[in-house]
Amino acid sequence: MVTFEEVSKIYSDGTKAVDSLDLHVQKGECVVFIGPSGCGKTTSLKMINRLEEISSGKILINGKDIRESNAVKLRRNIGYVIQETGLMPHLTVAENIAMVLHLHKWDKPRIYRRVNELLEMAGLDPDTFKHRLPADMSGGQRQRIGVLRALAVEPDVVLMDEPFGALDPISREHLQGELLELQEKLHKTIIFVTHDIDEALKLGDRIVLMRGGKVEQVGTPEELKNSPKTAFVRDFIGEDQLSKISPDASISPLIEAAPLTVQPRMPAAEVLELMEEAGYETAQVVNRRGGWSGMVILNEVKKIARRNGPVDDAIRLNRKLRLEDATIRDAAQMLADRELPIPIIDGSNKLLGLITAAGVARLTIHRLTRSAPPTTAPEEKSEQKSERGVESV
Ligand SMILES: Nc1ncnc2c1ncn2[C@@H]1O[C@H](COP(=O)(O)OP(=O)(O)OP(=O)(O)O)[C@@H](O)[C@H]1O
Ligand SMILES: [Mg+2]
Known part of the structure; x- marks a missing residue:
């Protein structure tokens, strides 16, 4: 579905953000990128929808080099969710979702049906929420709308960059659960970036642990937990889990x-x-x-x-x-x-x-x-x- 072949990114100031990334993401798979701040997660994601151009190597979607597509058209078929949702503050929930559907030239009745369907899918009553402005909702609700908007046109690929990063732990867990449920029904190809190892272990079919622009290990959650390839992988998983311990947890x-x-x-x-x-x-x-x-x-x-x-x-x-x-x-x-x-x-x-x-x-x-x-x-x-x-x- 999405293939990285020796992909590198060097920014204009000489920063090598991604170094020879090779990865094949299968259709219907959720792959989670994780690693320390600045290791190149966001850059890897942004190269897929050409918000950043690749310096060398190539990315293929369904076997086709993304540089052969027009960047704007490419982006329309790739869902994208970021931490700040990217919702337009002056547009209602329905208008925000409809915006992407208009771009795909959907007619009004079809848009109306799809907006209702999406809200119901996320357990948000359409009559209550359709006409709300983003500012009149909780952070968790806003983020749900961000996810729905990314799924609205049933894109083949959905990119998510720390989508739940700004939420409190309870809302975050809720949305993770909802995403898992959605994924069971929709089988989207998802590339997800997070800082949170628990989130990665919970959501990822596979996890890509990066360090300094390079892949340290790719594997299923079990593989990373049970057979870390390097001390860095072991420490990253171990220490981050340690940081989640509540004062009421076992000693x-x-x-x-x-x-x-x-x-x-x-x-x-x-x-x-x-x-x-x-x-x-x-x-x-x-x-x-x-x-x-x-x-x-x-x-x-x-x-x-x-x-x-x-x-x-x-x-x-x-x-x-x-x-x-x-x-x-x-x-x-x-x-x-x-x-x-x-x-x-x-x-x-x-x-x-x-x-x-x-x-x-x-x-x-x-x-x-x-x-x-x-x-x-x-x-x-x-x-x-x-x-x-x-x-x-
Ligand atoms: N536009 C840019 N120009 C120059 N360097 C950049 C630019 N964007 C990112 N970088 C650098 O590239 C490296 C990777 O950045 P990136 O945003 O991909 O990291 P990240 O893994 O997403 O980090 P975080 O977890 O903090 O979001 C960092 O060293 C960063 O400073
Ligand atoms: Mg980032």
Whole structure:
């Protein structure tokens, strides 16, 4: 249906936005482009309807080079939805949708029927909404109209550039669901751009993960999740999913390995030495079967060591969370009281790992910066990971 052959785009200022893109999108398929800001998603999309001209390579639609068609005619047969809907503010909903139908020289009765049909398809009562102006509707309703307008003439291909990006999470989920339902009926060929990995995993038959103008991996959602080709793919999927976690979610994604575990009845002096050597402020006391006996803190281990006691004498049992019933909010509250790591245990008292203030801070930092997903090189990332244990105390 849509084929990219070695397509590159170099803007006039020398920016190489897309670099040798090869991709074949099948009829009826929904392909989602995702990747960090500036990786070339919008440019790839705009080359399909010739809002941007290709610098080298070619794009074929139904086997025909798009440069052989007149750009205006080409665009009329390609639906296009953008984040700001592109609705005309002074035209009513019906007029906005009818506009594209007029371009296709539809007659008035046919336009009337089609507008009603489209509104009903999206669950918007035609009598209520036909005569509204875009400003008198919610963001979600406006965006639905944008989608309907793109589908109005039953185009072969629909391009969507972050169509739900400006909506609140609930409206966004609704519209995603509606798009999936529509797609089940209409089987359009959709090329969809998003920042949101959950959206990509939900809507895409295949996902194209881009980085710096190049394709990092193309695959089904399962392929990307289960067999990421590179550390970048793994991190992109992992970190973005992390940023979606609600405070009421399970703490499991935040659990890190405990960097120092010691056995019960070890002399406190020995434990002290281990802790001071590695610079840890806490250690976990774990028996041979992995059962958690408690946590010890440096200052208290020091006191017991002075009188040659066993580490057990310094043990504290009150600071812990059980995986099954703790939320991220619980962990954050506990860390707000005192920044020491929190041991996490399971139902049979086995130590699963720790939650640290540094781990929660990473989550927060990622949330705050998630409009621009991190582009840190994978090598730098793995370095950070290996330091986690040290950072955590
Ligand atoms: N008209 C232009 N002139 C010069 N450079 C441009 C132009 N449009 C985009 N670029 C550059 O091309 C690169 C790709 O831009 P593009 O808009 O395709 O990214 P994107 O993946 O859609 O990003 P975002 O997720 O932020 O929308 C960026 O470096 C951008 O600055
Ligand atoms: Mg873009």
